[in-house]
Amino acid sequence: MIKFNGESIFGEAPARLTIGPAGDMVVPNSRLSPFSPGSQAVGPLELSLKVVGRLVVDTDAELDGYLGYLNSLLTHPPLTATVSDDTGREWTSMSFVRFEPTGPIERGRRVSLGFEATFVRFLTP
């Protein structure tokens, strides 16, 4: 279960966590000058975490409640806290920046919605 700030913000949702790329941010020189070949490293990449899962509830009203709760966490400036997973791994200073449904609401035995959530550790100047 993925936790943010100690809370299971996605409830019992089955979810998988992917750690984003590490290394340097490389920018093509053509971004700066159209006919300039090559690229340059401009600094370290921000750590990002992507959580892909499915909110599973019993009713549409319950799902609406969940979506409202998640939207309340998507503040500006973003809410920053620790993300943790079932294995005990923790990523500190992660900002919850995006929650995106990945398809329509599905209504079978239960009501569910696939999602993708993004957390970023912003570089401090």
Next chain:
Amino acid sequence: MLINSPGAVTLGDLTLGGVERIVIERSAHRVLEEWTDGGRYAVYADVPAQRISVRLERRTSNGRSLGVSDLAPGFMGELRFFAGAHALDTPRTAEVRVLVVVTGVRYELEREPARQIITMLGVSDKVDEDPVSVAYDGAAAPSAASAEPIGGAS
């Protein structure tokens, strides 16, 4: 659902005689499966969309022809028939209704007598209502023999 020798089979306004069997099958049209990072097995599965396929087999009798001019792919109507107590896992007679759209009308000439095969898909005219309804009662169902086969060129 496999119904042998259903009684009083109608499809929309059409009376279908000589029906040997009706098969109603359900399958998942869309399956949801979810895993976690904790292990190799799915922890959630659901079927938010299912397909109801209906296959009806009729036979000719006494050299008569089979053919219903109105019955073509796209035809929509209510398939209605009775199943005797021997045909279902119930001691009672059942009336089965399915709103269907015809997807095919074909013939099997290898068998004697020849068979007409009508394939259909169950559809729901309400948002989440099962297209198949089964009503049980104690009333005797009309026998299959009471329904006259529809004649005509085919």
